[in-house]
Amino acid sequence: MRQAQKEITVTTSGQGLYEISAAAQALARSSGITTGQLTAYCRHTSASLVIQENADPDVERDLLAFFRRLVPEGDPLYVHTIEGPDDMPAHVKSALTQTSITIPITGSELQLGTWQGLFLFEHRTRPHERKIVLHAIGE
Amino acid sequence: MRQAQKEITVTTSGQGLYEISAAAQALARSSGITTGQLTAYCRHTSASLVIQENADPDVERDLLAFFRRLVPEGDPLYVHTIEGPDDMPAHVKSALTQTSITIPITGSELQLGTWQGLFLFEHRTRPHERKIVLHAIGE
């Protein structure tokens, strides 16, 4: 059995998708694992993970627009407002997406589909340093 | 350590849930793994995975109705419309559900609950060939 694990830091500059496919693929390759799986795990509650299309940038734009409308800032519903108007919406958006995603490895390659990218989904307005743990296991 | 991996194809005929529990269970059994886990991974950005009740078909009907109302087609919010009115909603629905699901294996059996089924969730209107990678690991 082989394993490889690495924590990466993604520096974000506001709400949006930040692709981490290359870092995940690099760990899979360097691990020496030919068949196995890689898990990405986001260590935050106001940012999350998502697999999305990485071809047309309008998809990212529309996805962000949808989430902003579904979970608006300044919503009078919230009591938890001390960390800013974008904080509680960020927690909700994180709950609505994924904190961990596991991708199979075949022939040393992540089995991402043709149009798939693995993204950190930043939900806060201000810049953040986001920590993602990548863990590969297999042989 | 034992592993087994298989890519399956699900032919879809419009929006809905397509159960893949049997294929996942078959891989778990044939792998020789008694204790471990199985990951299902959807290689698309306009279809996803969900665990849902597989007893009453009305649950599927109501789930689809909810998602259609929450993420309507023809929404003027979207810029990415060149692939049809159901494409961007499909990306959003995928983000709101799961791309990977991992189920423990005990005594060679997937630990699905009594009422649980593992489903491909097709979000596009037209028929598609969907690829799902199943990966089991354990011993």
Added chain:
Amino acid sequence: MRQAQKEITVTTSGQGLYEISAAAQALARSSGITTGQLTAYCRHTSASLVIQENADPDVERDLLAFFRRLVPEGDPLYVHTIEGPDDMPAHVKSALTQTSITIPITGSELQLGTWQGLFLFEHRTRPHERKIVLHAIGE
């Protein structure tokens, strides 16, 4: 390779978040695994899993308020009502969150972020006994 697996029961008393971080961490430590990963899997379709902030209780309150408003009970949209007005909304909320979450283990510790807790998300009004399978793998 090492593995450890345990099914835990969480007794719920209505809608809310029930933290299971300690049980997951205990399994990781007792497994003897120093580097690996732990998967939590919820065996129900009207309860789910979520990683959320475990510091300010208002976050839980606001998260519940958001989900109650997004997926209201007594919605005329639903046909599946025989199990009560909170049942179909519970299925939808489960689909919108996660059924499995995988967390890396480093130095025998779950790599939860500083503010992260792992929670069972109960979507039903009445008390339930919820089964969650924890599975650790690594070495």
